[in-house]
Amino acid sequence: MGGEEMIPVSWAIFLSLALFTLGVIGVMIRKNLIILLLSLELMLNAVNLNFVIFSHTHGNTLGQVFSIFVMTIAAGEAAIGLGIIIAVFRIKKTMDADTLKEMEG
C-alpha cells in the first residue's frame, strides 16, 4: 500500500506510546488478576505496533519478524499467566491481586 506518504510516523509512535502507557497504568491500578494480564497484552501490542511502523520506515522486514516472535511469546505468557491465576484462584478463592501480600517487608 502506498499510504506512507501521508501518515506521519510520529503519530503512530504516539499511538503506540499511548497504548503502552495504558497497559502500564492498567497493571498499576487494576485489582483483577486477569485484567493485569490483559494490560500486559496491551503493552506487547504497543511494541508490535512500533515494530511494524519502524519496519516500514526502514524498509526491512526485521521488525515484522520480531513482532511475530512477540506474538508467540505473548501467547506463551498468557498460557502460563492464566495457569498461575487459576492455581492462585483455587487456593485463594479470589481474583484480587492485592490479596496476594503474604510476603512483605
Next chain:
Amino acid sequence: MIKGIIPSLILTITALFLLLLRLFKIKKDWVGLSLGILSLLSGIIFLPYGISENSLPTLIQDDLAIYFQFLVMLASILTLILSWDYIKEGKWGFVEYSSLVLFATVGMYFLVGSKDFLTLYIGLELMALSSYVLTGYTRGEAKAFEASFKYFILGAFSSGVLLYGISLVYGSTGNFSIENALGQFQGSTDFIFKAGMLMVLCGFLFKVAAIPFHIWTPDVYEGAPNPITAFFSIGPKAASFAAFVRVFWWVFAPASEDWQFVVYVVAFLTMLGGNLMAIVQNNVKRLLAYASIGSAGYVMLGFISKNDFSLKGIFYYLLAFLFAMVGIFAIIIYLNKKEYSEEKVDDFKGLNKKHPFLAFSMLIFLLSLVGIPGTAGFVGKFFLFGSAIKGGFILLAVVGVLMSVVSLYYFFRIVVNMYISEEEKMEIKNSKFLLTTLIICLLGTLIFGIYPSFLLRILSINL
C-alpha cells in the same frame, strides 16, 4: 556452523528426552538428576569448541559468552545437586524439574551468547518463563504461587519495557544486531535511540534486580523453593549481567556518557539500599535477597567503569557469589524443618555445636560475601573496586566499601547465632548431595580466594 550450539543442543535434547520420559510416566528421579548433570557437564566440555567459530548469524562465541555460559551451567549443575533432597522430600518429581532447569539453562545460554536483540529476547524469555514455572514448582503453597505470580507479572512487565526499548532502538538503527547496530546512529540528536536505550536499561536493571527495580526480588526469593532461590540469585542474574554488559558496551557504547550517569545513580542507590534494607530483615532468605541486590550494585561498579579490570571483576565476583549463595542455600536446606516455616535468622542458633562443619562453611561463605581476603569474594571485589577506581568512580567505590562493612553487620547476625548463642533447636538432615554441594562451594570459595591466579591466567577476557 553447528559447533557453536553443541552445548545448547545437548541440553535441549536431554531436556526433551526427560519430558518424554515423564510423558511415559517413567518417574525415575535419579535419571533426571544424572542426565541433567551429565548433559550440563558435557555442555561445559563442549563449550570451548565453538570459540573460534563466529559464523552463526545470531550467536557469538567470544570470551565473554563462553565464560558466562560456563558460569550459568555451573550454576545449574550445583542447583540440580542442591535440589535433590528438597525435591525428593516433596515428591514433586525430579524429571520435569530437571528438564525445566535445563530449559532455563538453554535460555541463559542464548541470552549470554546472542549477538542480536531478537535472540537475546528469546533467550531471556525462555529463561524467565522457566523461572516462573520453577518458582511455583514445588511447594503447592500459596506463598510459592504468590511469588510465582508476582514474578511473572513484574517479569512480563519489565520485558515489555525492554521490548519497547528494543523497538525504539530498532526505530533508530533499523536492525537488531548487537555487533553492528550503530550503522545509522545519528549522534546526540537521536532521541528515540536514547529513549530506547533508557528503556532497555530499565529492562535489564529489572533482571539484575537493581534499585528501584529490585522490588520483586525479596518476595520471589522468599516464596520460591530454596534451591530455586539459590538458582535465581546466581544463574539468571549472571546471564543477565553478561547480556547487560554486551548490550551496553557494544550497542550503546557511543552513548556511554549518557548511560554511565544513569547507572552511576542506580549503582549508588543499589549498593546503599540493598545493604540498608538487609539490616532490618529477620528472614534469612529476604536478607539474602537484599544482600544479592547489594551485590548487584557492586557488580555495576565493574559494569559502569568499562576497563580491563571490569569483566574480570564481574566474572570473578559472580563466581564467588555463586559459590557463596549455593553454599548458603545448601545450609539453609540442611536446616529446613519438615513442616513449612519461614527461614529465620534465629534458625541458625547453636549450629556450631550441632554441626561445626556447616557453621564453618557458612562462616566462610558469609566472609566471602563481605569480601574478607582469602575468599573468592575478596578477589572479585578487589577487581570491581579496582575497576571503579581506575574508571574514576571514586565515590561509588567508597560507597561500595562502606556498604561492605554494613553487610558485615547483618551477616554477622547469623554468625552470632551460629557460634555464640547456645540454644539449639534444629534438626539436621544427613545428605550426601548437600554435603557434596557444600564441599564444592567451600573449595571453590577458598581456592579461588587464596590462589586466584589459577583462574586469572585463563581469564583474559577481551572484547
Next chain:
Amino acid sequence: MKELFFLTAFFPLLGFIIIGLFWKKLPKNIVSIIGCGSVGLSTITAFASVIDWATHSIHHPVFKELFLWIPAGELPTKFFGLKPLELSFAFQLDSLSALMILFVTFVGFWIHIYSIGYMAHEEGYNRFFAYLNLFMFSMLILVLADNLPLMFIGWEGVGLCSYLLIGFYYKEDWPQNAGKKAFIVNRIGDWGFLLGIFFTFYIFGSLRFDDVFSKAISEPEKFAPFATIICIFLFIGATGKSAQIPLYVWLPDAMAGPTPVSALIHAATMVTAGVYMVSRCNPLFRLSPDAMLVVAIIGCLTALFAATMGIAQRDIKKVLAYSTISQLGYMFLAAGVGAYAYAMFHVLTHAFFKACLFLGSGSVIHSCHTNDIMEMGGLKKYMKTTHWTFLIATLAIAGFPFFSGFFSKDGILSSVFSFGIHHTIGYILYSIALLTAIITAFYMGRVYFITFWGEYRGKGHPHESPKTMTSALVVLATLSLIGGFIGLPGEKYNLFSKFLEPVLPLKEGLVEPPHHLPLKTEAVLILISIIAALTGLYIAYKLYVKDREWNFVKNFVSKYPNLYKVVFNKYYVDEFYGMTFVSGTLKGAEGLAKFDLKGIDGAVNGVRHATVGTSLFSGFFDLRFVDGIVNLLAKFLGFWGNIWRRMQTGILQHYAFILTFGIFFIITIYLIFF
C-alpha cells in the same frame, strides 16, 4: 679507689634486690644487717673514694661510663647542627657530688640504724628496709649522675620511694592520699624538668653536664638568651622536688610516713635534690640573672610563708615539715643570689639538724604514741638523750651562735645583703629572710618548750627510746653542734667554699658575683642574726614557759579567730588546689568519660528501634558525643532501611508502580542532566 666511687650507689641496690626478692623469708635481724650493712658499705666506699680523689686530683672530676643507655638517633640542634642523642649510664665525682654522697650515705646510714629500733614492732619491717635501700640507691644515682637524664632517673626514683614510704601504712587511707599527692605533685615538677632537659639538648646538643657547662662558660653571650627558659623549666622541677611555692603542698602531708622516712627523705636528702640540681646547673643559671632572681624570690617567699604556717601547727612533724620547706626556701634564696656554696652549706647543716629534729620527734612519738604536741609536755624528765639532742638541733636551726645552723644561715643572710648592693630588691629579700629567721626561732622554740617543758599532758608513761635510736640522735646532734665550723665566715677560713670552688666558682657567667662585704658590715650582720635568733627563742620562752597557762596565746587566738584559722589551715592553699586543679581534673575526667560512654548506650541497638522522630531527635541529641556521630549514622541507616522496607508492601500493583516510577525516575534524571 676513686674509680670505684660509683659502687657507692650500687651497694644499696644490692641490698634492695636481696631484701626484695626474699622479703617473705628473711628474718628481721638479717634484714637489718643487709639493710644497714649495704648502706654502711656504701658509706665506706664513699669516704674512701672521696678521700682518695680529694687527696690526689681535687680539680679533676672522675668520670665513669658504665654503658651506653639510649642511642636514639640524630636530632637537629640550635647551634651545633645534627647531634646524636646518646645518653649513657655515666657517673661523675666532683666536689659537689662528693659532698653529696658523703653526707647522704652518712646521714642515711645513721637513719638506717635508727630505723632498726623505730620500726622494730611495725608490720612490714622488711619492706621498709627494701624501700629505704632503694631510696639510697636512687638518691646516689641522682647525685652521681653525669648527665641530666640519668639524674632524672634518680630524681624520679627518689620520688617513687618517697611515694612508697609515705604510703607505708597502707591500711589507712590518708597516708595513701599523701603519697599519691606527693608523687603527682612531683610529677608536675618533673614535667618541667623534662622540658628543661629537652631545651638543654636543643640548645647545647648534649646532655652531659660537662659538655653543657663548658659550652655555656665558653660562650656566655651566645647562650644567654636561652638560659632563662632552660633554667625556669629546670627550676620548676626543683620546686616540685624541693617543695617550693607553688608545689610545696605535698611535703606537710608526706609526714604520714614513718618518722625515719621523714628524717631521711623529707628533711635531709631528697628534698634538697632541687637545691643540688640548681647548684649543679649553676653555670646555666649564672647566664640568666632573670632566672636567678626568680629562684631567689620564690625561695624567699616560700621561706616566709612556710615559716608562718609552722607557727600554728599542733602536729610536731608538721611543724618540722613547714620548717623544712622554709629552710629549703633559704637555700634557694642563697642559690638565687649566687651564693651556691652557702646554699649547699645550708643543705649540709640542715641535713644534720633537721634529721636530728625528726629523729628526735620520732623518738618522742615512739614513746607518746601521738603526734600532737598538745598531748606531750614535760618530756625532758623522761627522755634525757632525746631532750638534749632535740635542744641542740633546735638551737642549730634557730641560728643560735656557733651551732651549725648559725654559720650557714648567717652566710646566706650576708650573701643576700650583699646582693642588695647590686639590686635593691636584695634588701627586701634580706629583711624577709631576717623576719623568717625570727619566726623560725620562735616556732622551733614553741615546739621545744611545749614538748619538753611543763607537765606531761598525754596518756601512758613516756620512756626513753632504745639505743639504736638514741645513738643516731647523738651522732647527728654532735654534727649539728660542730658541723658549722667547716664553713666559717670569711673567705679565708671557709673550707667548705674552697672545697666546692671547682664546681661552684664565685666568678663566672653573666651574673655579678656576690659582693664581698667589709669585715665591719659582716660583723654587724652576724650580730643582727644572732639577735634575731635570740628574739624568736625568747618570745617562745615568754609565751610558753613563763606564761604557764598560755593566756596570751589563748587570748590572741580568741581575739583573732579568723587569722588563727587561716594560718592553721595553711592559708587554704590545699583547699584552693583541691577545688581548682584536682577537682577540676576529676570533674573533667568524669565529664569526658560520660562523653565517651554515651555512645555505648543503644548505639547499634538504635538500628532496631529507629523510627523517624526518635532517631532524628536522639540523633541530634547524641551529636554532642564522640560516638554519637556513629550512633546517628547507625540510626539514620536503620531509618532508611525501614523506609525502603516499607516500600515492600507485598502488593503487586505497588510493585508495578515502583517499577514505573523507576522508569520515570531514570528518564527524568536523564532529561534533567542531559
Next chain:
Amino acid sequence: MLEVFFLILAFLALLGGVGVIAFRQPIHCAISLLLTLLSLAGIYLIFSAEFIAAAQIVIYAGGILIIFLFAIMFVSVREAEKKKKYIPGWLLFLFFGVLLFLNLGIFIRSTIFEKGKGLGDTILNFGGNTEAISHTLYNYYLIPFEVVSLFLLVAMVGAILMGGWGVKK
C-alpha cells in the same frame, strides 16, 4: 484518506485500550482488548504488514483472547462486582503513568523522523510480504525460531504444572 482511516483506527484502538483498564467486568475488558487488537490489525495493513495483520487476528484475537475468555469463564465472575475495581491510591498511580507518557513523549517529540523508505522494494524482491518475512525467519532467525518452540513447550508444561495444582488433591 489513509490518514482518516489511521485516525479512526487509532481512536478505536485507544478506546479499546481505555476500555481494558476502565471496565469493571473482566469479560468487558477482554472484549475491548479485542477492539484494540482488530484496530491495530487495520493499522498494520496501512503500514504494509499484511502477514502481521493476519497473524494479529488469528493468533491474538482468535487464540490468545480465547484463552482469556476461557479463564474468565473458569473463575467466578460475580465476585468482581462487589468490590472496587481499582486499588486504593490509584489516582496517584495513574498520574505517574501519565507523567511517564509525557516523559517518553518528549523524546519522541524531539526526534525528527525521516520519511519512511517503505517496504515496497523489499517485498518486490521476495515476491510478497509473507515471502519476505519467511526468508528472514527461516534463514537469519533460524535458531531463535527453534528456541521459541522450546519456549512454547515450556509454556505448555508450565501451564499444565501450574494449572494442575490443586486438582490432584
Next chain:
Amino acid sequence: MDFLFKIPILSVITYLPLLGAILILFVKKENTKAIKFIATLFAGLSFLVSIFLWFGYDFTKEGVEIFQFIEKANWIPSLGVQYYFGIDGIALLLVLLTTLLSFISVYCSFTAITFREKEYYLLLLILETGMLGVFCSLDFFLFYLFWEIMLVPMYFLIGVWGGERKLYAAIKFFLYTLLGSVLMLLGILALYFYNTTGFLGFQGLGNPPTLDILHFHNIGLPANLQFWVFLAFFIGFAIKVPMFPFHTWLPDAHVEAPTAGSVILAGILLKMGTYGFVRFSLPIMPEATKQMVPYLVTLSIIAIIYGALVAMAQPDMKKLIANSSVSHLGFVTLGIFALNPSGLSGATLQMINHGISTGGLFLLVGIIYERRHTKLINAFGGLSYSMPNYAIYFMIIALSSMGLPAMNGFVGEFTILIGAFHNSWVWALLAGAGIVLGAAYLLWMYQRVFYGKIDKEENKNLPDLNLREKLTLIPLIILIFWIGLYPKPYFKRMENSVKYIVKIVSPDYYTKGEIK
C-alpha cells in the same frame, strides 16, 4: 648464621601456630589437656624460632637491605602480587613481641577459659598467624590478607568468651576495623593504578603491575593524590591505633574481651595501626604526611590527654587500662609524626613497651577477675594484705606503664618527647601532661584496689599468685627492666630502619637537619 637466610624462617614462624591450629582440629573436644599442650607447644616453638631473628638480623646493613630474611614467590602474576615476606628492624621487634605475647596469652588462659577450649586455642593460634603475617608481609595484597583475616578470630575471641556485652563489643570492633581497612583497600588500588596505567587524570608511571610495598616507597606520588591516598590509609590505621576520634571501639572491646584477647588486642593489634603509619604512610606519602602533621599531632596530643582523663574516671579496671592505651598510643603517634629518628625510634620502642606494660596489666586484671569475677575497682581494697605478691607485680607493671625512669616506659616516652620537642616545644609541653595524668590515674586505681582496709569479706582469703601466673608475668618484668636499663640493643636494631624512613620523608634530614 648463614643458614638462617636459607630456610624460610619467617614463614616457619608465621605458620607454626597455624600448624598447631590444624593439629588441634583433630583432637577431641574433651581432651583439653592435649589441646592446651599443643597450643602452648606451637606458640612456644614459634617464639623460640623467632628468637633466632633477634640474633640473625644484621642491623649494620643500610638502605633497602634493612629488609632481611626475604622470601619471595610469585602468587598472582597478572596482578603482580607476590608472596613476599621480609622484616626490617621495626618489624623484627614487633614480630618478637607478637610471638612472646601470643605465647603468654596462650599460657595464661589455662584456667581462665572453661568452656569451648578447643575453639579458643584454635582461634588464638590462627590469630597469631594473622598478626605475624601482617608484620612480615612486604606485599600489599598479602598484607591486606593477613590484616583482615586476623579480625575474624579476634571477633570470636571477644564474642564467645567475652563479658556481658560481648556481642556488642565484638561487632563494634569488627565493624570499626573493617571500615578502616576497606578504605585502605581503595588506597592500595589507587597506588596500584598510579604505578601502572594511571587513573582519573593521573598519568600512570607505566610500570609493570606490582603490589610490592618497597617499590612504592618514595615512588613520588603527585601531591594531591598523596593526600587522598594518605587519607584512605590514615582512616584505616587511625581506627586501628586508635587515634582520638576513632577510639570508641577500644574500651568496649577491651572490657568485654577475655584476658588473652585483651592482651593481644592491646599488645599487638593496636600496634598494627602504628606500624602501618611507619611502613606505609610515611614512606609512601611523605609529602602528604608532612602536610598533615599539625593535625595528626593535634589528634595525638588530644588522645594523650583525653585518654588519660577518661581513664581517670573509669570505675572498671579494664576500662581504665583500655583508656590508658588511648593515651599511650597517643605518644606513639606523636613520636611517629615527629618525623625524626628520635621520635620514630621512640615510637617503635613505645609500641613494644605498651605491649609489655599494658599486656601485663591486662594479665593482672585477668588474674583477679578469675578469682573474683569482677573488675570493678570499688569491689576491691586492701588486696596487698591478701595478695602481697600480686600487689608487687602490679606495682612494677603499673610503674612501667606510667613511665618511671629505669623502666621501659620512660625510655620510650623520653625519646618520643625529645623527638617531638625538636619539632615544636609546645608539643612536648602538652604531651608531657600525659605523664602527670598517667601517674594520677594509675596510682589512684592502685590505691583503691590494693590499699586501705579489706572491707569486703570475699577479698580476705584470695589466693596469691600461683607459679603459672608468675611465669606469665616474669618475662614481662624482665623485659621491663631490660628495656628500661639497657635499651641499646633495641635501638641498634631499629636504627637503620628508622634512618631509612627518615631519609625518605625528609631527604635532607641527615645533611641539613631539616624536616622538609
